[in-house]
Amino acid sequence: MLSFTAVLSLTSLACSVLQGVALEVPDERLIGWKGETHHTNGESCRDDNDNCEDWAENKECERNPAFMEKTCRLSCKVCVGPASTPQAFPMTDEGREVGQLHLNTGTLMPTIGFGTAGMGCGLSKRAVTSALKAGYRHIDTAQAHEWYCEEKVGEAIAASGIPREDLFIVTKQHPRDHGFERTKEMFQSSLTNLHTDYIDLMHLHYPQCWGTLCAGSQPSGTWRDAWRALEELYHAGQVRALGVSNFSPQELSQLLEIATVRPAVVQSHSDPLRPNWELQRMCKEEGIVFTAYSSLGTQHGFSRPNPVLNSPVIKAVGEGVSKSPAQVVLRWALDHNQVVIPRSTNPEHIKQNLQLGFSLSEADLAKIDALGS
Numbered sequence: 001m002l003s004f005t006a007v008l009s010l011t012s013l014a015c016s017v018l019q020g021v022a023l024e025v026p027d028e029r030l031i032g033w034k035g036e037t038h039h040t041n042g043e044s045c046r047d048d049n050d051n052c053e054d055w056a057e058n059k060e061c062e063r064n065p066a067f068m069e070k071t072c073r074l075s076c077k078v079c080v081g082p083a084s085t086p087q088a089f090p091m092t093d094e095g096r097e098v099g100q101l102h103l104n105t106g107t108l109m110p111t112i113g114f115g116t117a118g119m120g121c122g123l124s125k126r127a128v129t130s131a132l133k134a135g136y137r138h139i140d141t142a143q144a145h146e147w148y149c150e151e152k153v154g155e156a157i158a159a160s161g162i163p164r165e166d167l168f169i170v171t172k173q174h175p176r177d178h179g180f181e182r183t184k185e186m187f188q189s190s191l192t193n194l195h196t197d198y199i200d201l202m203h204l205h206y207p208q209c210w211g212t213l214c215a216g217s218q219p220s221g222t223w224r225d226a227w228r229a230l231e232e233l234y235h236a237g238q239v240r241a242l243g244v245s246n247f248s249p250q251e252l253s254q255l256l257e258i259a260t261v262r263p264a265v266v267q268s269h270s271d272p273l274r275p276n277w278e279l280q281r282m283c284k285e286e287g288i289v290f291t292a293y294s295s296l297g298t299q300h301g302f303s304r305p306n307p308v309l310n311s312p313v314i315k316a317v318g319e320g321v322s323k324s325p326a327q328v329v330l331r332w333a334l335d336h337n338q339v340v341i342p343r344s345t346n347p348e349h350i351k352q353n354l355q356l357g358f359s360l361s362e363a364d365l366a367k368i369d370a371l372g373s
């Protein structure tokens, strides 16, 4: 048997020669595939290398979780691990040590991601490049051109040179494309746009069209058809986890009744003034991770100063801990076990939003909680 480090060195060397760059993670094509599938707790789970059991015994699951999670799913027991138990968030102030949590699929998800809505194709590449340089590894995008630019996000990812295994890429299916076959077609276009052969987390963006969102192009099916297609892609290994966005508690219940692959994440609006506790409680009960969007108050409209970042309570808490209102809001959200995905085109804000390794007192958390009561 080759030792873990021997395989790492051999494959890294081979990759460097092949690609002219040093890679930190081995190329799976050079390792060989075992390909046996086991089913545990309804999840498909397998080791893709004959050395997995030995590596796991040697504690590589703890030392090299990203590689082992990908290659040795069974030996790492990632398919049977506790569903969505958030790990402690690192309390350093270095800004780069982003916490991770296990999804109910076993996949690890960084708790601080980078949002990319509303930047247009003009700013997306530069902003995502800044974010990746600052240390973000979780990037949130979507197929909806109304707000996002998957292509430019993909260009930034491809140009970054960051090993794919180190990234957590999230995208979302537009409701105009609901329908079994159409979902699969659009999924392939996301893979192309994002320069990848798998997606870490794929959401249904909305349960249905609203306003003029699908004007001139009505969907060929419902979210149920789209979900079945995503389940097929999940079983084919093209997507690691499935989720829904903007589903109400009632719609989430309907999904839980029909899903053969349980949703791993729900993405919805939450900020201190409108926290959306009911949906979060339901997610907790069901072992589903809650990702908050627009944590910094952008859903309150632009006709007045942002009521979240200008809240006197949040500002006072920030002065007490020498942090900005944005950092206080993001820390508060993490303390409520939310995953956060702040968006910024300002390099200083991009860095600041990762520097969340500080504590808020119980009294401060209670003051912020009271804003949404």
Ligand SMILES: NC(=O)c1ccc[n+]([C@@H]2O[C@H](COP(=O)([O-])OP(=O)(O)OC[C@H]3O[C@@H](n4cnc5c(N)ncnc54)[C@H](OP(=O)(O)O)[C@@H]3O)[C@@H](O)[C@H]2O)c1
Binding pocket: 114, 115, 116, 117, 118, 140, 141, 205, 245, 246, 267, 268, 292, 293, 294, 295, 296, 297, 298, 299, 309, 324, 326, 327, 341, 342, 343, 344, 345, 346, 348, 349, 350, 352, 353
């Ligand atoms: N699933 C959905 O339907 C849905 C809906 C909305 C959003 N989302 C996702 O959630 C992400 C975040 O939500 P969002 O884009 O609505 O907005 P957000 O992250 O809540 O807020 C962004 C705004 O806050 C400002 N900002 C960021 N960091 C700051 C800081 N440290 N100090 C002061 N101001 C700061 C930004 O301005 P600067 O650029 O000047 O920093 C920008 O105006 C989106 O980008 C998207 O990925 C999903």
